[in-house]
Amino acid sequence: MQLLKTIDKDFEIRFKNLVSDRREATVDVSGTVRDILADVKIRKDAAVKDYTSRFDRYDLQSLRLSESLIAKHAAQCPTDVKAALELAAERIGAFHNKQLPQDIGYTDAVGVKLGLNWVALSQVGIYVPGGRASYPSSVLMNALPAKIAGVERIVMTVPTPRGEINPAVLAAAQIAGVTEIYSIGGAQAIAALAYGTESITPVDKIVGPGNAYVAEAKRQVFGTVGIDSIAGPSEILVVADNQNNPDWIAWDLLSQAEHDPSAQSILITDSETFAQQVIAAIEQILTTLPTKEVASASWQKHGAVIIVNDLAQSIPLLNQLAPEHLELCINNPQLLASQIKCAGSVFLGRYTPEAIGDYLGGPNHVLPTARSARFASGLSVYDFLKRITYLECNQQALQTIGQAAITLAQAEGLPAHAGSVSVRLP
Amino acid sequence: MQLLKTIDKDFEIRFKNLVSDRREATVDVSGTVRDILADVKIRKDAAVKDYTSRFDRYDLQSLRLSESLIAKHAAQCPTDVKAALELAAERIGAFHNKQLPQDIGYTDAVGVKLGLNWVALSQVGIYVPGGRASYPSSVLMNALPAKIAGVERIVMTVPTPRGEINPAVLAAAQIAGVTEIYSIGGAQAIAALAYGTESITPVDKIVGPGNAYVAEAKRQVFGTVGIDSIAGPSEILVVADNQNNPDWIAWDLLSQAEHDPSAQSILITDSETFAQQVIAAIEQILTTLPTKEVASASWQKHGAVIIVNDLAQSIPLLNQLAPEHLELCINNPQLLASQIKCAGSVFLGRYTPEAIGDYLGGPNHVLPTARSARFASGLSVYDFLKRITYLECNQQALQTIGQAAITLAQAEGLPAHAGSVSVRLP
Numbered sequence: 001m002q003l004l005k006t007i008d009k010d011f012e013i014r015f016k017n018l019v020s021d022r023r024e025a026t027v028d029v030s031g032t033v034r035d036i037l038a039d040v041k042i043r044k045d046a047a048v049k050d051y052t053s054r055f056d057r058y059d060l061q062s063l064r065l066s067e068s069l070i071a072k073h074a075a076q077c078p079t080d081v082k083a084a085l086e087l088a089a090e091r092i093g094a095f096h097n098k099q100l101p102q103d104i105g106y107t108d109a110v111g112v113k114l115g116l117n118w119v120a121l122s123q124v125g126i127y128v129p130g131g132r133a134s135y136p137s138s139v140l141m142n143a144l145p146a147k148i149a150g151v152e153r154i155v156m157t158v159p160t161p162r163g164e165i166n167p168a169v170l171a172a173a174q175i176a177g178v179t180e181i182y183s184i185g186g187a188q189a190i191a192a193l194a195y196g197t198e199s200i201t202p203v204d205k206i207v208g209p210g211n212a213y214v215a216e217a218k219r220q221v222f223g224t225v226g227i228d229s230i231a232g233p234s235e236i237l238v239v240a241d242n243q244n245n246p247d248w249i250a251w252d253l254l255s256q257a258e259h260d261p262s263a264q265s266i267l268i269t270d271s272e273t274f275a276q277q278v279i280a281a282i283e284q285i286l287t288t289l290p291t292k293e294v295a296s297a298s299w300q301k302h303g304a305v306i307i308v309n310d311l312a313q314s315i316p317l318l319n320q321l322a323p324e325h326l327e328l329c330i331n332n333p334q335l336l337a338s339q340i341k342c343a344g345s346v347f348l349g350r351y352t353p354e355a356i357g358d359y360l361g362g363p364n365h366v367l368p369t370a371r372s373a374r375f376a377s378g379l380s381v382y383d384f385l386k387r388i389t390y391l392e393c394n395q396q397a398l399q400t401i402g403q404a405a406i407t408l409a410q411a412e413g414l415p416a417h418a419g420s421v422s423v424r425l426p
Numbered sequence: 427m428q429l430l431k432t433i434d435k436d437f438e439i440r441f442k443n444l445v446s447d448r449r450e451a452t453v454d455v456s457g458t459v460r461d462i463l464a465d466v467k468i469r470k471d472a473a474v475k476d477y478t479s480r481f482d483r484y485d486l487q488s489l490r491l492s493e494s495l496i497a498k499h500a501a502q503c504p505t506d507v508k509a510a511l512e513l514a515a516e517r518i519g520a521f522h523n524k525q526l527p528q529d530i531g532y533t534d535a536v537g538v539k540l541g542l543n544w545v546a547l548s549q550v551g552i553y554v555p556g557g558r559a560s561y562p563s564s565v566l567m568n569a570l571p572a573k574i575a576g577v578e579r580i581v582m583t584v585p586t587p588r589g590e591i592n593p594a595v596l597a598a599a600q601i602a603g604v605t606e607i608y609s610i611g612g613a614q615a616i617a618a619l620a621y622g623t624e625s626i627t628p629v630d631k632i633v634g635p636g637n638a639y640v641a642e643a644k645r646q647v648f649g650t651v652g653i654d655s656i657a658g659p660s661e662i663l664v665v666a667d668n669q670n671n672p673d674w675i676a677w678d679l680l681s682q683a684e685h686d687p688s689a690q691s692i693l694i695t696d697s698e699t700f701a702q703q704v705i706a707a708i709e710q711i712l713t714t715l716p717t718k719e720v721a722s723a724s725w726q727k728h729g730a731v732i733i734v735n736d737l738a739q740s741i742p743l744l745n746q747l748a749p750e751h752l753e754l755c756i757n758n759p760q761l762l763a764s765q766i767k768c769a770g771s772v773f774l775g776r777y778t779p780e781a782i783g784d785y786l787g788g789p790n791h792v793l794p795t796a797r798s799a800r801f802a803s804g805l806s807v808y809d810f811l812k813r814i815t816y817l818e819c820n821q822q823a824l825q826t827i828g829q830a831a832i833t834l835a836q837a838e839g840l841p842a843h844a845g846s847v848s849v850r851l852p
Contacts, residue, residue, distance in 0.1 A: 084833040088830065088834065108788075119766075348816060351820055352818055355831055356828070360830055361540065362817065363542070373812065377812045391788065404510035404514065407507055408511070412562070414681070414685075416711075
């Protein structure tokens with residue numbers, strides 16, 4: 001953990017280093033992934049089964065999980081977890097429903113009809129990690145926006161290492177209405193979704209988090225299919241005054257740190273005393289936290305506390321850091337919020353721990369990491385819709401605007417463009 | 427050019443081959459591009475100048491084009507071209523203005539405030555090719571949506587091979603309100619925009635078409651900055667009955683063929699007689715067309731004519747082909763249009779040649795190619811906006827939904843997530 005103060009002489013250079021800190025894994029898996037993709041493209045199901053046997057230590061009879069197996073596993077999900085998932089689905093559904101956009105259509109002054117229609121993607125694949133990071137909440141966060149957008153075919157892949165499957169993941173799939181599920185993972189699952197196999201019809205877009213192999217596979221199949229963003233390690237930035245309970249803020253910072261040793265938690269505060277209280281609280285919680293090994297590694301290596309003179313100073317800093325998650329634990333948080341230009345999702349006030357948004361606040365928890373909130377957004381209904389524009393001229397309208405198009409086509413040295421207009425003019 | 431008929435026995439296999447026809451360049455430039463990016467990252471301006479000298483045969487004093495030089499060149503744009511660009515800007519602006527979306531914000535039944543704000547990207551770079559493919563229309567199509575979205579800093583790069591610059595490109599920049607222009611191109615321009623140099627502050631997203639080196643450079647800097655799609659060779663699919671003038675349809679097919687030997691023009695019609703008339707008209711036009719070398723190569727190698735029994739049969743075919751441009755040259759084109767699921771932009775009726783959309787119809791001409799209309803959309807105001815979601819619980823709301831979040835956090839093995847909620851509950 002490092003402590004920075006804006007009043008220190010070396011603040012600018014240290015802050016710049018913090019902003020440019022790359023926490024991604026540096027192992028190059030592109031060659032391995034390329035080989036797996038090429039193999040699945042040719043040998044299809046047989047290749048997928050071989051890699052599943054090798055990497056997941058599990059021999060698949062059928063790639064697809066049968067209806068009865070899904071029901072059997074889902075039934076093992078504890079009742080309270082199922083109820084919580086149902087509440088989450090309801091709240092996530094309500095928020096994402098409000099994202100459904102309106103088509104545009106009008107006739108302009110010269111009689112040209114033009115517009116833009118939003119159309120759902122036909123088929124998408126959702127990648128769900130297996131083993132420890134197999135999160136039912138991610139199933140909801142990926143599947144529900146697709147469902148609400150109107151995607152007809154939603155395919156899920158989830159590996160079952162050594163045959164293990166998380167009942168809550170299947171319960172979440174049931175709640176989200178996902179019925180086509182394949183128990184495969186890794187780069188081989190991405191290849192199967194992108195290219196298709198004997199058992200799997202290819203999809204048009206693949207979303208969902210995964211390990212370094214999955215991320216690289218998504219990068220390599222991009223173009224053949226669409227992908228969501230390439231997610232990096234999680235981040236949280238908490239802006240807090242000294243009116244907070246230091247314990248609460250400590251838990252918030254640790255809630256991201258426990259995800260991954262490469263995760264990053266940053267506190268910005270105007271009180272050094274408060275900062276020291278939070279740091280002490282973190283040390284205290286870490287003594288007993290079951291995930292202390294991961295959380296401690298993250299906090300030690302990537303944690304940071306920034307002391308500012310005035311919380312207004314935090315605005316340019318947070319816009320440069322462009323954090324995935326941003327908490328504003330202050331009074332009247334809307335005042336600062338209106339100045340935020342770069343963040344994935346914002347959590348306002350003293351009673352909105354980021355974890356609420358991870359599960360059931362309503363907004364999506366798939367968010368831009370590694371400063372990509374400068375140009376990217378969280379997953380949404382829009383990611384499962386396309387825009388198709390249209391244009392219709394009648395004879396009169398073409399006469400009104402056609403000559404200008406001819407002029408431009410000639411200026412660009414494209415005579416057939418010009419000809420296709422002029423041949424229709426009197 | 428190949429002729430397919432749905433009644434032929436081998437139609438399915440031939441159509442499948444047509445759909446999977448990859449027309450992209452296969453030269454691997456990734457190594458060269460990687461070297462250039464790495465060099466610019468370290469040597470900055472000096473490296474950019476060296477590559478400009480080598481590839482563009484031009485020794486730059488300053489990377490940035492001065493205000494007076496911009497004005498001087500723009501003034502050389504012919505009056506009629508300038509007037510046509512102004513009309514185009516007006517029409518493109520009017521259509522894109524209608525895309526500005528509404529923020530979402532509400533308080534739900536349990537007292538949680540939540541919402542989604544659309545925020546403009548702060549700074550974007552527009553790549554404009556130099557030389558022959560230096561199109562002023564592309565300047566408008568890339569810059570105007572950014573301007574309308576509210577992007578504060580719009581940077582343009584346009585190479586000046588041997589010092590040559592297209593006055594119409596600078597006139598278009600003036601009309602679009604772009605004032606920060608650098609006379610550089612290639613992978614070195616992409617590197618400069620992504621990483622920054624002594625003269626160029628880095629941007630957050632890079633858009634615009636380019637050659638294979640530019641496309642590969644954009645692919646490699648993706649993540650450091652956002653990019654638009656990687657554009658492939660142009661495509662047009664025309665659905666036409668025998669009530670059309672064959673000459674008109676021939677010009678339409680050639681208007682895409684003249685872009686690139688790898689471009690593709692496809693006609694679907696229910697009349698073989700009409701098809702033969704169009705084919706004959708194309709041969710006739712090609713005898714004198716100034717761009718006949720390119721257009722003929724494209725038509726010979728990638729052109730196709732598909733004869734269907736009934737135009738309704740064209741719907742599943744066109745949705746599989748997912749063309750960049752789709753013309754429906756029929757009566758009541760809206761009837762077919764409502765069934766279109768995959769296309770970049772649609773041109774309706776007999777008086778809407780695709781070229782109108784290239785210049786001044788209103789919708790964008792930067793469109794998804796190579797079947798990516800299955801999952802991607804044309805450039806729009808949305809591409810220059812981010813969505814930032816927010817969530818605010820008060821004490822009572824957190825008590826209402828908090829326990830469910832704790833249950834899910836525990837089920838996912840994330841105790842600090844659970845703790846950040848439970849510590850705030852009574």
